[in-house]
Amino acid sequence: MTLALLGCAVLCAPGAVPLLADDLADFEAALQADAQSSAKPGDSNGISNAVVAGSDPLNLGFTIDFGLFGFSKKDHRAHGGHMANRNGPSIQGVELTAGSAIDPFFRFDLQYQFTHQHFEEMVIETTALPGNLKIRAGQFRTKLGRSNDRCLHQWSFVDHQLSTEYLFSAEGISLPGIEGSWLVPLPWYTELTVGIQGLGQTRSQLSSEINGIGDLIYSPRLSQFFDLTDYTSLLWGLNTSFAHSPYPDHMDHHNRSYIYGTDLTLKWQPESDSRFSLTWTTEGWYRELEVPQDLWRDAGGSSELAAQLSLSWQAAVRGEIWRRLSGDTPSIRLQTGLESLRGEASVSYSPSHFSRLRFQYGLEDIEGYRLNHIFALQLEVSAGAHGAHSW
Amino acid sequence: MRTYCFIAVLLWAFCASAKVRVVSTIPDLADVAQQIGGDRVETVALLRGTQDPHFADPKPSMMVALNKADLLLSVGLELEQGWLPPLMQGARNNKILPGNAGYLEVSQFVPLLEKRTNVDRSEGDIHKGGNPHFWIDPERMRLIAKGISTGLQAIDPEGKAAYEAGFKAYDAQLQAKIADWKAKLAPHQGKKLVEYHRSWIYFLEFSRLVSVGEIEPKPGVEPSPSSVSALLERVRQEQPRLVIQEAYYPQNLSRLFAQKAGAALVILPTMVGAQGTKNYIEVIDSMVNQIIAHLN
Numbered sequence: 001m002t003l004a005l006l007g008c009a010v011l012c013a014p015g016a017v018p019l020l021a022d023d024l025a026d027f028e029a030a031l032q033a034d035a036q037s038s039a040k041p042g043d044s045n046g047i048s049n050a051v052v053a054g055s056d057p058l059n060l061g062f063t064i065d066f067g068l069f070g071f072s073k074k075d076h077r078a079h080g081g082h083m084a085n086r087n088g089p090s091i092q093g094v095e096l097t098a099g100s101a102i103d104p105f106f107r108f109d110l111q112y113q114f115t116h117q118h119f120e121e122m123v124i125e126t127t128a129l130p131g132n133l134k135i136r137a138g139q140f141r142t143k144l145g146r147s148n149d150r151c152l153h154q155w156s157f158v159d160h161q162l163s164t165e166y167l168f169s170a171e172g173i174s175l176p177g178i179e180g181s182w183l184v185p186l187p188w189y190t191e192l193t194v195g196i197q198g199l200g201q202t203r204s205q206l207s208s209e210i211n212g213i214g215d216l217i218y219s220p221r222l223s224q225f226f227d228l229t230d231y232t233s234l235l236w237g238l239n240t241s242f243a244h245s246p247y248p249d250h251m252d253h254h255n256r257s258y259i260y261g262t263d264l265t266l267k268w269q270p271e272s273d274s275r276f277s278l279t280w281t282t283e284g285w286y287r288e289l290e291v292p293q294d295l296w297r298d299a300g301g302s303s304e305l306a307a308q309l310s311l312s313w314q315a316a317v318r319g320e321i322w323r324r325l326s327g328d329t330p331s332i333r334l335q336t337g338l339e340s341l342r343g344e345a346s347v348s349y350s351p352s353h354f355s356r357l358r359f360q361y362g363l364e365d366i367e368g369y370r371l372n373h374i375f376a377l378q379l380e381v382s383a384g385a386h387g388a389h390s391w
Numbered sequence: 392m393r394t395y396c397f398i399a400v401l402l403w404a405f406c407a408s409a410k411v412r413v414v415s416t417i418p419d420l421a422d423v424a425q426q427i428g429g430d431r432v433e434t435v436a437l438l439r440g441t442q443d444p445h446f447a448d449p450k451p452s453m454m455v456a457l458n459k460a461d462l463l464l465s466v467g468l469e470l471e472q473g474w475l476p477p478l479m480q481g482a483r484n485n486k487i488l489p490g491n492a493g494y495l496e497v498s499q500f501v502p503l504l505e506k507r508t509n510v511d512r513s514e515g516d517i518h519k520g521g522n523p524h525f526w527i528d529p530e531r532m533r534l535i536a537k538g539i540s541t542g543l544q545a546i547d548p549e550g551k552a553a554y555e556a557g558f559k560a561y562d563a564q565l566q567a568k569i570a571d572w573k574a575k576l577a578p579h580q581g582k583k584l585v586e587y588h589r590s591w592i593y594f595l596e597f598s599r600l601v602s603v604g605e606i607e608p609k610p611g612v613e614p615s616p617s618s619v620s621a622l623l624e625r626v627r628q629e630q631p632r633l634v635i636q637e638a639y640y641p642q643n644l645s646r647l648f649a650q651k652a653g654a655a656l657v658i659l660p661t662m663v664g665a666q667g668t669k670n671y672i673e674v675i676d677s678m679v680n681q682i683i684a685h686l687n
Contacts, residue, residue, distance in 0.1 A: 027616035031641075389477065
C-alpha cells in the first residue's frame with residue numbers, strides 16, 4: 001500500500017518520467033525481497049539514531065507524536081502519561097530537546113514536554129572527573145530498569161509499561177536530585193549508578209521535605225554488558241530503590257518502601273546481514289510497601305521482542321503481568337497497582353530516518369475493569385537535531 | 392627500600408612499555424594509525440568493515456575501549472553522530488572529548504566535496520559540512536595519514552621520529568599503489584556508472600569514472616519502485632556500465648536495476664574487513680580490480 005502511494009506520488013510529480021508497467025512491477029518485487037533481508041541496526045525504536053545537527057551549537061530538536069486511539073470499553077483503565085484515555089485523536093507528546101558542552105568540565109541536556117508543560121530532564125553533567133566517575137545534577141529520569149530512562153520516541157510501543165506506571169507513575173520517575181556513576185575498571189562494561197532524588201512523590205516513594213538523609217529517594221543500579229559473540233550482546237541490570245512510603249502511619253512513624261528489580265536485554269544481529277536485528281528485553285520487579293497496619297507486596301514485569309525486519313519496518317510484541325502478593329487495603333490497591341495482564345503487538349514503518357508511522361493492537365485484562373481491546377495509530381516526526389540514543 | 396625500588400622499576404617498565412591506545416570509528420583509520428605507529432601503538436576499531444557507519448549499534452562495550460583510549464579517530468561531518476556521542480559521554484575519558492588532543496576528526500585534513508548551506512531534510516539526509524565518504528579516495532587518505540601522524544606526535548611527543556618515519560614509509564607505499572591504480576583505471580576514464588548511495592564521489596574523482604545517478608532518490612531515503620523506474624528511464628540513454636554499492640545496502644533492487652540498465656552490479660568493500668580485506672591498501676586494490684574486471 002505504502003509502496004503504491006509512494007509510486008503514485010512520484011508518478012503525479014511534475015515532470016515525472018512515464019514508467020513502464022513491467023519495470024514497475026519488477027522493482028516492487030525486488031524491493032520486497034530487499035525489505036526482507038535488511039534492517040537498520042542500533043535502532044530499536046524504528047526511528048533513526050542519525051542526527052543532522054548542523055551548525056546549531058545547542059542541538060535544538062523537536063519530536064512530535066500524534067495518535068489516533070480506539071478502546072473497546074468506555075470504562076477502561078485510564079493509564080495517564082503519554083497514553084490517550086479516550087477514543088479519538090491525541091497529541092501524545094511535543095518534546096523539545098537541547099544539549100551542549102558548557103566548557104571542558106560540564107555539559108547540559110534538557111527535554112521539555114509541551115503536552116504536560118514540564119521538564120522531563122534538565123541535567124548538568126560532569127565530563128572531566130577522574131577515576132571513571134561521572135556526576136549528573138538537576139532533574140532526571142532515574143536509571144532503573146531499561147524503560148524508565150527512555151522517552152516516548154525510544155519505545156517500541158505507543159504506550160508505557162505497566163510496571164513503570166504501577167511502581168512510579170505513568171511517566172516513570174523523574175525528580176530533582178544528583179546521580180553519581182562509576183565505570184568500574186573491569187575488562188567488560190560494568191557501571192554502578194546511584195541516584196539520590198528528593199522533593200517529589202511516586203506511587204511507591206515520598207520525599208515531601210528533607211530533614212535528614214533518610215528523607216531522600218535512593219536508587220542504585222548495577223549494569224553489566226557482555227559481547228557474547230560478535231553478533232550477540234547481553235545487558236544485565238540489577239536495580240533497587242529505597243524511600244519513605246507514601247503511606248505514613250498515624251503515629252507519625254515513617255513507613256518505608258523497597259523496590260527490587262532486574263532486567264535483561266539480549267540482542268542478535270546475524271553475521272550475514274548487519275542491518276537486521278532481534279532484541280529481547282525483559283524486566284522483573286518486586287515491591288514492599290509499608291502501609292498503615294499492613295505490608296503491601298506485589299510483583300510483575302514485562303517481556304518484549306522487537307525485530308528490525310527491513311530498512312523501514314519494525315515489529316514488536318510485548319507481554320506484561322502484575323500480581324499482588326500480600327496486602328489488601330482497597331484504596332492502596334487502586335493507587336499502586338491492580339492485578340493486570342496485557343499483551344500488545346506493534347508494526348512500525350519509517351519512510352525516512354525522521355518520521356515513523358506505527359500501528360498497535362493491545363488486549364488488557366485489569367482487575368476491576370472488563371477486558372479491553374486497544375487500537376492505536378501513531379505518527380511521529382522529528383525536526384532539528386535528534387540526539388543519539390544509548391544501546 | 393628495596394621493595395620501593397622494585398615497585399619503581401616495575402612502574403617504569405610498565406610506563407616504558409605502555410603503547411598509545413588508538414580507537415577509531417571505522418577500521419580504515421585504525422589500520423592507517425597502526426601502519427604509521429607500528430609497535431608504539433595498539434589500535435581498535437569500533438565498527439566492523441561490513442557495518443554501515445551511519446547506523447552503528449552503540450554497544451556499552453565500546454565505552455570500555457574508549458575509556459582506555461589515548462586517541463579517538465573519527466570521520467566527522469556527522470557521519471557517526473547517531474551513535475558516537477553517547478559512547479564518548481559514557482566513556483568518562485576527558486582526553487578523547489572534542490577540544491582535546493586525543494580527539495581527531497580526520498575530515499579536517501581533506502578537501503571536501505558537496506558542502507551545503509541552506510539545506511533541510513526535505514532533500515534527504517544531507518551532511519551540511521560535506522560528503523563524509525572521503526576515505527575511499529587514496530589521495531585523500533595520504534592527507535589523512537599525515538594528519539594522524541601529527542595527531543600521534545601531539546599525544547606521544549617522544550615518538551615523533553618514529554611516527555614521521557612511519558608516515559613516510561606508508562606514504563611512499565600509498566604513492567606507489569596510487570600510481571599503479573591510476574594506470575589500471577586510465578583506460579576506463581569517463582565510463583559511466585550508477586551508485587546506490589552517494590558515497591562514491593571521492594573515489595569517482597580519483598578514478599575519473601562518472602556517476603549518472605543514484606538508486607536512492609535522495610540520500611538516506613529508501614528507493615521506491617517508481618523512483619527506480621524513473622531513474623532507469625533517465626539513465627538508459629547514458630548506458631552506465633556498472634552499478635556500485637556497499638554490501639550493507641539491499642541488493643535485489645539494484646541487481647534488477649542493473650540488469651534492466653544493461654549494467655553489472657558490483658558490491659565493493661569500502662572498509663577494512665569487508666570481503667576479507669586486511670588493510671586499507673587491500674580495500675582499494677579490491678575496489679579497483681573488481682571495477683576493472685567488470686569494465687573489461
